Amino acid sequence: MATSKSKRGIILMNLGSPDSTSVSDVRRYLNEFLMDERVIDSPWLVRTLLVKGIITPFRAPKSAEAYESIWTKNGSPLVHITSELSERVAERTGLPTVMAMRYGTPTMETAYKQLLEIAPDVEDVVLLPLYPHYAMSSYETAVEHAKTYHKKGGYRFKISFVPPFYDHPAFIDALAESMRPAVSGNPAHILFSYHSIPERHIQKSDVTGTHCLKSADCCSANSEAHKYCYRHQCYVTTKLVAEKLGLPKERYSVSFQSKLGRSAWLTPATTARMNEMPAEGTKDLIVVCPSFVSDCLETLEEIAIREKENFMNAGGNTYQYIPCMNTDPVWVDAVVSLIGQ
Numbered sequence: 001m002a003t004s005k006s007k008r009g010i011i012l013m014n015l016g017s018p019d020s021t022s023v024s025d026v027r028r029y030l031n032e033f034l035m036d037e038r039v040i041d042s043p044w045l046v047r048t049l050l051v052k053g054i055i056t057p058f059r060a061p062k063s064a065e066a067y068e069s070i071w072t073k074n075g076s077p078l079v080h081i082t083s084e085l086s087e088r089v090a091e092r093t094g095l096p097t098v099m100a101m102r103y104g105t106p107t108m109e110t111a112y113k114q115l116l117e118i119a120p121d122v123e124d125v126v127l128l129p130l131y132p133h134y135a136m137s138s139y140e141t142a143v144e145h146a147k148t149y150h151k152k153g154g155y156r157f158k159i160s161f162v163p164p165f166y167d168h169p170a171f172i173d174a175l176a177e178s179m180r181p182a183v184s185g186n187p188a189h190i191l192f193s194y195h196s197i198p199e200r201h202i203q204k205s206d207v208t209g210t211h212c213l214k215s216a217d218c219c220s221a222n223s224e225a226h227k228y229c230y231r232h233q234c235y236v237t238t239k240l241v242a243e244k245l246g247l248p249k250e251r252y253s254v255s256f257q258s259k260l261g262r263s264a265w266l267t268p269a270t271t272a273r274m275n276e277m278p279a280e281g282t283k284d285l286i287v288v289c290p291s292f293v294s295d296c297l298e299t300l301e302e303i304a305i306r307e308k309e310n311f312m313n314a315g316g317n318t319y320q321y322i323p324c325m326n327t328d329p330v331w332v333d334a335v336v337s338l339i340g341q
Contacts, residue, residue, distance in 0.1 A: 007123040009096045009115045009157070010339055012086050013108075013142050014130045014294060016101035017076035021067040027060040033103045038141040041201070055260075063297075070300040078296040079104075081326045082130070085294070088332045093339075096122065102142050108149040116155075126339045128162040130293050132171060133233040135197050136205055139164055162338050166233040167240060170334035175237070176244035178325045179288055183245060188284035188318065190247065191273065193303060194234045194291040196256030196265045202231055231266055237290050257289075257307075258298050274307050278315030285311055288322040293331065295324045 018029040034040055034051040042050065067076075074080040082099045090097035096119040100111035115122060129142040143161050150159050165171045183190060199213055206212035211225040219232040226232045238254055257270035277285065287307070289299050304321040311319050325331035 007119070007121055009098075009119055009122040009125045010086075010089060010093065011098055011100055011111050011115065011125060011127040011146075012082060012089065012130060012335070013100045013102060013111075013127055013146065014078060014082045015138070015296070016103035016105075017078045017296070018064075018067060019105060020075075021064050021071050023060050023064045026064040026067060027056055029104050030056045030060055030063065036103075036137070036141055038144075039137045041136075041198075041204070066297060066301045069305065070297060077300060078294050081294040081324075084327045085332065085335065088327055089335055089339075092332060092336050100127075100146070102145055108146055109153065112149065112153055112155060122157050125157050125159045126162065127159055128335065128339055131291070132164060132166045132237065132293065133194075133230050133291055134164040134166075134205070134228050135230040136201050137197055138195075140205075164233065165338055166237045168334075168338060170337040172237070172240045172244055174325055174328065174331045174334040175288075175290055176241050177330050178328055179241070179322055180245060182286055182320055182322050183247070186284075186286065188286045188320070189277070189282045190252040191270070191277075191285060191287045192234075192238045192241075192252060192254045193257050193270045193287055193289050193307075194254065194266075195289075195298060196259050196267075196269070197230055198261075199264045199266065202229060202266070205229065234291065241290070257302060270303075270307060271310060274310040274316075275314045278311065283315065283317040285316060285318070286320045286322060289324065292324050294326055299324055 016029070016033070018025040031052060034055060035047060037044070037047070040047050040051065070077055072080065079101065086097045086099045096115055098111045098114045098118070100106055100108045106114070115125065127146055129139050131138040131142065134140070146159065146161070202212045205228040206225045207228060208223060208225045211218055211223040212229055212231070215221070219229070219235050235254065238252070242252055253273070255268050255270040255273045256266040259265045259269060287303055289303055292299050299321070308319045308321070
């Protein structure tokens with residue numbers, strides 16, 4: 001027997017943010033984030049020494065300054081935007097909807113409790129990880145974290161997860177429409193900048209063990225590995241959006257941002273491309289970040305501020321960052337479609 005609409009609930013799950021821009025709060029957040037074994041996949045002792053002994057002590061003060069540059073009267077942009085998105089989804093669906101963060105607050109445990117306070121008789125919960133593409137350090141860790149706390153709490157309601165939506169028509173339509181005002185009639189080159197991940201994560205997620213990063217055209221050659229291949233999925237999103245907008249191949253390119261550490265990560269790196277493109281003749285640039293659906297540190301500070309400075313200092317003429325979809329009505333409609341309403 002199907003569950004009635006009134007007994008369904010929704011959780012939107014995003015990455016997270018420090019509670020404030022204080023160094024102590026940023027340090028606490030970074031420790032939680034970087035100690036995740038799916039983010040830094042080293043043995044626990046090595047990870048602990050690396051994160052708590054080297055990375056966080058040096059990174060926390062710099063990250064606190066970066067957060068200060070984007071902090072608003074409502075606090076963290078990411079958390080505030082996700083909260084607003086939850087409210088709008090609740091309005092559109094008539095279903096109890098709450099948000100959770102993978103790191104920081106509100107926690108997964110808090111989200112489950114809030115949902116039960118709103119709807120004590122909820123029987124089925126749909127959780128949407130707000131990551132379009134599959135990666136062990138984003139989508140996978142979000143799902144496994146939610147499963148762990150669901151089991152730990154002994155909750156009676158069932159929980160299901162919306163799969164990565166990198167090629168879902170509703171997502172592609174919403175992303176294309178968010179870009180259209182900036183790209184229509186504008187001859188500037190369009191850079192699709194995705195969050196980078198270590199190459200070893202791509203290979204670890206390769207269910208065949210023989211496909212990913214084994215050849216130059218691995219992302220375009222058919223393989224069951226693509227179901228879990230972040231790189232392939234980024235290229236698919238780019239292709240579908242470009243087709244939706246009618247962009248010829250010479251109008252756009254792909255890069256990967258936000259590298260951490262010295263190991264091999266996906267390339268070309270966004271920072272490198274910012275320094276190279278003006279010399280290659282690309283003087284006018286539009287940047288969009290499709291791996292993020294909500295503006296955050298990596299888009300507002302890294303792309304909209306720092307990478308703009310890099311591009312302009314390298315000889316660029318114009319630079320425009322296209323904001324994430326955030327709470328755009330077309331994106332709200334897409335979210336409703338993704339959760340099956």
